[in-house]
Amino acid sequence: MEIREVLARNLRILRQAKGLSQEELAHSAGIDRTYISSLERSIYNASIDVVDRLATVLDVKAMQLLDPDTDAVMRLGREQTIKTPSK
Amino acid sequence: MEIREVLARNLRILRQAKGLSQEELAHSAGIDRTYISSLERSIYNASIDVVDRLATVLDVKAMQLLDPDTDAVMRLGREQTIKTPSK
DNA sequence: TTGTGACTTAGAGTCCGTT
DNA sequence: CAACGGACTCTAAGTCACA
Numbered sequence: 001m002e003i004r005e006v007l008a009r010n011l012r013i014l015r016q017a018k019g020l021s022q023e024e025l026a027h028s029a030g031i032d033r034t035y036i037s038s039l040e041r042s043i044y045n046a047s048i049d050v051v052d053r054l055a056t057v058l059d060v061k062a063m064q065l066l067d068p069d070t071d072a073v074m075r076l077g078r079e080q081t082i083k084t085p086s087k
Numbered sequence: 088m089e090i091r092e093v094l095a096r097n098l099r100i101l102r103q104a105k106g107l108s109q110e111e112l113a114h115s116a117g118i119d120r121t122y123i124s125s126l127e128r129s130i131y132n133a134s135i136d137v138v139d140r141l142a143t144v145l146d147v148k149a150m151q152l153l154d155p156d157t158d159a160v161m162r163l164g165r166e167q168t169i170k171t172p173s174k
Numbered sequence: 175t176t177g178t179g180a181c182t183t184a185g186a187g188t189c190c191g192t193t
Numbered sequence: 194c195a196a197c198g199g200a201c202t203c204t205a206a207g208t209c210a211c212a
Binding site for chain 4: 176177178179180181182183184185186187188189190191192193
């Protein structure tokens with residue numbers, strides 16, 4: 001399992017868990033919409049900087065986006081759905 | 088704290104814990120010698136593929152190289168020192 | 175709303191060397 | 194053994210048009 005596929009899956013899981021479209025996520029992270037699409041299709045080896053920016057928007061740590069454990073990531077996604085913005 | 092600095096520190100900690108030189112690590116991971124040096128000095132934003140290959144050589148998961156928790160990484164480093172190659 | 179191709183450019187990553 | 198520089202190549206980064 002390529003690391004870029006792990007990122008692709010986690011990205012999509014967490015993005016959908018937050019109810020965001022690729023466009024919304026892209027805008028929040030200051031990244032182009034089509035680039036998000038590319039990442040979710042494992043086209044590129046993202047840099048850790050991009051991973052970090054996406055993680056911030058998705059309310060997780062950068063390291064969690066690279067976690068191959070899908071279940072753990074989905075649990076994380078559900079938490080994020082419940083723990084709404086607040087503050 | 089920039090993500091590339093986190094990687095830089097973790098890289099150096101784990102590499103030294105394994106008693107490897109930059110050159111040895113570079114060679115084992117199929118990466119250029121000077122590039123490892125650059126990464127440890129936070130010059131570049133590595134791609135997740137490079138992070139993954141380095142993690143493999145260092146006997147850790149890719150996600151652990153991006154862990155900002157220095158103590159956790161050092162504990163990991165000590166474990167790796169004890170649990171020698173074997174096999 | 176997303177996928178895809180075509181494109182440009184900034185920077186990742188390599189290879190030579192010296193200090 | 195590591196830091197550092199220059200010159201190079203290749204791909205990620207970023208944008209646009211269109212299905």
